[in-house]
Amino acid sequence: MPLVYAGVCSHAPGITGRSDQADPQVRDRFYDAFDAMRADLEAAKPDAVVVIAAEHFANFFMNNMPSFAIGMADSYEGPIEDPGWLGIEKQSVLGNRDLSQRFITEVMKGSDVSYAEEWKFDHGIMVPLHFLTPRYDTAIIPVNINCQGPPLTPLARAWAFGESIRAAADALPERIAVIGTGGISHWPATPDSGKINVEWDLDFMDRWCRNDRDALLDYDDLSVYADAGQGGFEIRTFIAVSAAAAGATGTVHFLEPIPIFAVSCTVASYALD
Amino acid sequence: MSLYAVQKFLYELNRSEAVQVTYRSAPDALLDEFDLTSEERDALTEPDIGKLFHLGVNGQILMHFAAFHQIEWQDYLQRMRDGIAKHGPVREGVYAMTTALDEEVAPVHSTSPSPASDTPGEN
Ligand SMILES: [Fe+2]
Numbered sequence: 321m322p323l324v325y326a327g328v329c330s331h332a333p334g335i336t337g338r339s340d341q342a343d344p345q346v347r348d349r350f351y352d353a354f355d356a357m358r359a360d361l362e363a364a365k366p367d368a369v370v371v372i373a374a375e376h377f378a379n380f381f382m383n384n385m386p387s388f389a390i391g392m393a394d395s396y397e398g399p400i401e402d403p404g405w406l407g408i409e410k411q412s413v414l415g416n417r418d419l420s421q422r423f424i425t426e427v428m429k430g431s432d433v434s435y436a437e438e439w440k441f442d443h444g445i446m447v448p449l450h451f452l453t454p455r456y457d458t459a460i461i462p463v464n465i466n467c468q469g470p471p472l473t474p475l476a477r478a479w480a481f482g483e484s485i486r487a488a489a490d491a492l493p494e495r496i497a498v499i500g501t502g503g504i505s506h507w508p509a510t511p512d513s514g515k516i517n518v519e520w521d522l523d524f525m526d527r528w529c530r531n532d533r534d535a536l537l538d539y540d541d542l543s544v545y546a547d548a549g550q551g552g553f554e555i556r557t558f559i560a561v562s563a564a565a566a567g568a569t570g571t572v573h574f575l576e577p578i579p580i581f582a583v584s585c586t587v588a589s590y591a592l593d
Numbered sequence: 594m595s596l597y598a599v600q601k602f603l604y605e606l607n608r609s610e611a612v613q614v615t616y617r618s619a620p621d622a623l624l625d626e627f628d629l630t631s632e633e634r635d636a637l638t639e640p641d642i643g644k645l646f647h648l649g650v651n652g653q654i655l656m657h658f659a660a661f662h663q664i665e666w667q668d669y670l671q672r673m674r675d676g677i678a679k680h681g682p683v684r685e686g687v688y689a690m691t692t693a694l695d696e697e698v699a700p701v702h703s704t705s706p707s708p709a710s711d712t713p714g715e716n
Contacts, residue, residue, distance in 0.1 A: 333656075338666060341701040376653035381604045382597065400608045405660035440608055442657075468653065470687070509652030511674045512692045514699020550652070550687045579699035 323489045325364040325497035326565040327357060327589035328528070328558050329452075331373065332508065333443040334581040336407035336450055341580045353574035353587040354451035360589065361452055366497035368419050368459040369452070370485060371445050372561060374467035374502040374554040378442035386434035387473040388481055390427065391462035392420040398441025408446050416459035419494055423461055426491045430484030431477075448501045465560060467502065467553040475537045478556040482563025489564075500561035502554030505547065506583040512549065514579035520547050521575065521584040524555065528588065529570035531562055551583065565590035596649050596685060598627045602637065603650065607657040642669060643676020652688035667701070 339347065361369070378400045380386060396413045403409050417437075424435050439462050441449075449456060465481070466473045473481075489496035504524050505517040527535040536559050544552040562570075568590035577584045602624065606612050615623050620638055629637070636644040642659055646652075659669040674694055683689040692698055 334666075341666075343702045376657070377600075377604050377651070378608055381601060383601065401657055402660040402663070405663075468651065507691065509656035510646075510688050511670050511677070511690050512698060513670060515692060545687060580701060582699065 321490070321493060321495060323486060323498055323564060323592055324366055324495045325361055325499075325589070326561055326568065326592060327360070328500040328561050328586065329354065329357060329448050329588075330503075330581075330583050330586045331444045331447045331501040332506070332581050332583045333401065333406055333447060335447050335585065337405055338580050339407060342578050346576060346578055350574055350576065350578065350585045350587075351451070356573060357587050357589065358452045358454075361497060361499075364497055365495055366458065367494035368416055368423075368461050368496055370423070370461045370463055370496060370498045371448065372463040372465065372485075372498065372500040372557045373444040374557050375444045375464045376442050376468060378440045378444075379436060379438070380464060380466070382469045385466055385469050386464070387466050387477065388431060388433040389464045390420065390424050390433050390435050391415060391439040391460075392424060392435045392437050393417055393439060396439050396441055396460065396462060399446040400440050400442050406443055406446065408450050411446075411456050413441060413449065413456045414459050415461070419459065419492075420461050422492060423488050423496070426488030427481075427484045430487055431481045433481075444501055448499060452499065465556045467556050470541075472541060472553055473556055475539060475556060475559055478559045479533060479537060479563040482560035483566065485560065486564040486566065498561055498564050500557035502557040503548070503552055504555065504558070504584055504586060505549055506551030507549035508551045508582050513582045515549065516577040516579060516584050517548055518577055518584060520552075521586070524558075525572050525575055525586070525588060528558055528562055529572060531566060531568060531570060531590070533563070533566070536562055561590075565592060568592055595628050595630060595633065598629055599633050599637065599645070599648065600650055600654055602627045602629070603654045603658050607654065607661065613661065641676070642672035643674075644680060645676075646673040646688075647676045647680040647683060649684045649686040649688070651686060655688075
């Protein structure tokens with residue numbers, strides 16, 4: 321059936337790990353936006369949540385790097401990071417192998433993907449789940465787009481992949497939600513951490529809300545790197561969600577820089593029919 | 594120069610508790626499995642975060658390694674800055690440094706409240 325929810329959010333590890341170092345007034349409004357996103361997601365009553373993430377070498381390395389990968393297991397473990405550092409305890413997260421397999425089978429009709437029966441979650445998935453499915457009892461279908469090890473997945477292929485996800489959801493009887501996580505501009509895990517290009521973020525999210533394919537694909541890696549940092553490469557996950565919700569109009573629920581979290585903290589969603 | 598091997602080692606360490614146990618008990622045997630220069634090997638065993646950053650280790654991999662060693666966030670950032678000051682710019686990869694050595698990019702929010710930040714409804 322048609323997608324029941326489509327949205328995007330940030331996943332930077334500081335969001336949970338360095339909570340006490342942020343300005344509480346801004347931080348708490350960001351957490352409120354996450355809470356509202358959880359309420360919207362729960363109201364959509366999804367049978368599974370497809371989380372399109374940009375992982376950080378928890379499963380995939382340059383010895384065998386897929387452009388796209390989808391998990392196919394009944395449970396997943398995470399976080400791989402030190403729990404005290406991330407502020408999230410080790411969890412077993414519910415999956416659904418059978419549904420994943422049928423979902424992947426449909427996605428493959430439009431996009432070439434790898435599948436994985438083992439998958440460890442890092443902050444790219446655990447931070448969003450900490451807010452959105454805090455009991456970890458909603459089935460997750462993890463998805464990865466290579467935003468880390470060049471050559472990276474081309475933006476146009478990320479869009480086409482999003483279209484394949486939409487077609488797969490349409491073809492299955494289950495209620496599928498899709499959430500993209502990442503970006504937007506940031507220079508994470510370096511001494512630059514906290515540098516944020518707010519203008520660039522606002523412009524990107526404007527393109528995202530208009531669901532303007534041509535504008536969203538009108539970036540190249542060199543300019544993204546210069547203007548939005550290596551963390552900006554994660555726009556691929558937002559672009560895939562845009563394609564999955566093609567034709568819909570988006571709303572930004574929260575978009576403000578929180579430097580100690582290293583990113584413009586973002587919560588946005590599409591109004592689906 | 595074998596940055597690939599350095600990162601492959603850290604990738605395997607970061608994602609596996611079993612490898613982490615071995616790293617703590619018998620690091621030499623573990624590191625023998627990777628084609629490392631003595632400079633790289635020393636940086637991995639110390640651990641020398643600043644040197645690893647200078648060598649070009651992907652920041653995501655390095656950040657998780659620092660967390661494993663219980664290195665606090667501001668200390669982690671400072672160690673990278675110190676590494677650049679001592680060894681020079683990042684040698685390769687996209688996780689370079691673009692800010693100044695003494696730049697405070699993301700200050701910690703002050704816990705001693707100023708009058709402005711205490712004003713209700715300012716947002
Ligand atoms: Fe990320």
